[in-house]
Amino acid sequence: MVDTVRSTFLNLPEAKQEKILDAALAEFADKSYEQASVNVMVSACGIAKGSLYQYFKDKKGIFLYVFDLAVSRVRRTLVKVKEETAGEEFFTRLEKSLLAGVDFIRRHPRIYNLYLKILFDQRVPERERLLTAVRRFAADYLGSLVRQGVARGEIRADLPEHTVIFLLDALFDRFLQATCVPAFDVTLNLEKADEREIRERIGELVGILRSGLAA
Amino acid sequence: MVDTVRSTFLNLPEAKQEKILDAALAEFADKSYEQASVNVMVSACGIAKGSLYQYFKDKKGIFLYVFDLAVSRVRRTLVKVKEETAGEEFFTRLEKSLLAGVDFIRRHPRIYNLYLKILFDQRVPERERLLTAVRRFAADYLGSLVRQGVARGEIRADLPEHTVIFLLDALFDRFLQATCVPAFDVTLNLEKADEREIRERIGELVGILRSGLAA
DNA sequence: CTATGGTATGACCAGATGGTCATAAGGATT
DNA sequence: AATCCTTATGACCATCTGGTCATACCATAG
Numbered sequence A, B: 001m002v003d004t005v006r007s008t009f010l011n012l013p014e015a016k017q018e019k020i021l022d023a024a025l026a027e028f029a030d031k032s033y034e035q036a037s038v039n040v041m042v043s044a045c046g047i048a049k050g051s052l053y054q055y056f057k058d059k060k061g062i063f064l065y066v067f068d069l070a071v072s073r074v075r076r077t078l079v080k081v082k083e084e085t086a087g088e089e090f091f092t093r094l095e096k097s098l099l100a101g102v103d104f105i106r107r108h109p110r111i112y113n114l115y116l117k118i119l120f121d122q123r124v125p126e127r128e129r130l131l132t133a134v135r136r137f138a139a140d141y142l143g144s145l146v147r148q149g150v151a152r153g154e155i156r157a158d159l160p161e162h163t164v165i166f167l168l169d170a171l172f173d174r175f176l177q178a179t180c181v182p183a184f185d186v187t188l189n190l191e192k193a194d195e196r197e198i199r200e201r202i203g204e205l206v207g208i209l210r211s212g213l214a215a
Numbered sequence C: 001c002t003a004t005g006g007t008a009t010g011a012c013c014a015g016a017t018g019g020t021c022a023t024a025a026g027g028a029t030t
Numbered sequence D: 001a002a003t004c005c006t007t008a009t010g011a012c013c014a015t016c017t018g019g020t021c022a023t024a025c026c027a028t029a030g
Helices: A007-011 A014-030 A038-045 A049-055 A059-084 A090-107 A109-120 A127-151 A161-180 A195-211 B007-011 B014-030 B038-045 B049-055 B059-084 B090-107 B109-120 B127-151 B161-180 B195-211
Strands: none
Touching (some): A007 A014, A007 A049, A014 A059, A014 A109, A038 A049, A059 A109, A059 A127, A109 A161, A109 B109, A161 B195, B007 B014, B007 B049, B014 B038, B038 B059, B059 B090, B059 B109, B090 B195, B127 B161
């Protein structure tokens, strides 16, 4: 995994490292993997192309390194939310997790865009592995919430856990997508919503999950 | 909309038209829009590149024409399901609609792949318009089911309709994605599921929607 | 002052792209 | 047979791509 980056890069002053990673993230977040241009990256961060190929083995190496960094940031953020809400009720934790997701995306839109690229660009290197890792993390996160909810008697114990997690995962993912891809969301207008409205919509959704649709 | 295709193309014998559209669909479904190659299309269907540019204004024109055809096929299929289940109960209609979706994708995987491309390739021409159209259709479809369900007293009338539709739309879309993108679905294994299993999972999901999660 | 070794450079390569256009082929009407 | 119009062709163009490599730079060590 780390054999894609050369020690030359790690020896660089941190500011320069960051400038390069920033340019790479911007480019990969903007275009599809194959369309992302190494030429654009180097001219954006003001180094020679040859230099970049002294830092990384190839384009794929740059990509994997950037992706790894992005994922670890997401991980850290969500794990923190889980710990901070450990004592609260299941449905409250759902709401707070979703809110934290929205907040993360608004602060790191390019990282989320990178994730969307992995989701649907079939030609991303090692896509299967990267994608599975991310989704598995989400499923584990939700699974741990669900199991604790069941143990505390806050949610029904008679439901197949996998299906519950699937439903929650689907809803979370789409909600987050809707906050930044307006065309996804022809009903709730989440992209233009302020935080109060976001909270309201989250409350409504979790309310439906809680009590069901049947009359 | 139709000013992208030239009359020359429409005058062609139907078999030749189909061969060309088939090659174009295959290529657009396989790669991202910008990565899809006109050269590949023409050699796949055995015509000269110049000919293709006599049938369509440019690459974008080919794409929009193919997309329009695909969308109208989806529309026809789903409208038929809606009509055929008009008399049945809300939750049954949900189940049958989902099942019809799975069936359509298995019979027309390339069309569904094309849709996924629109979803996440930010550089697809007129993406906003195409995407909004598709999502609006889904929302209208589900909305009509919901309103009839409310009118018949099958589902609660006290819920905000938009939010209900949003939830259903999210769940439907992800379920369909899971049936053909294994990495999406680390919990249910839908890709390998036979029809009996698919029916079971659909039943469980709709069951949760019906009665909620709370203990 | 020189030698060493890591670092930086950008001209260059082969290959691909979308799109063009002069030319040719077909078929119908005169 | 001659004219005319539509359709078919593929060599060609400018432009971009990821990747290479001989060369230059520069700090330290002898």
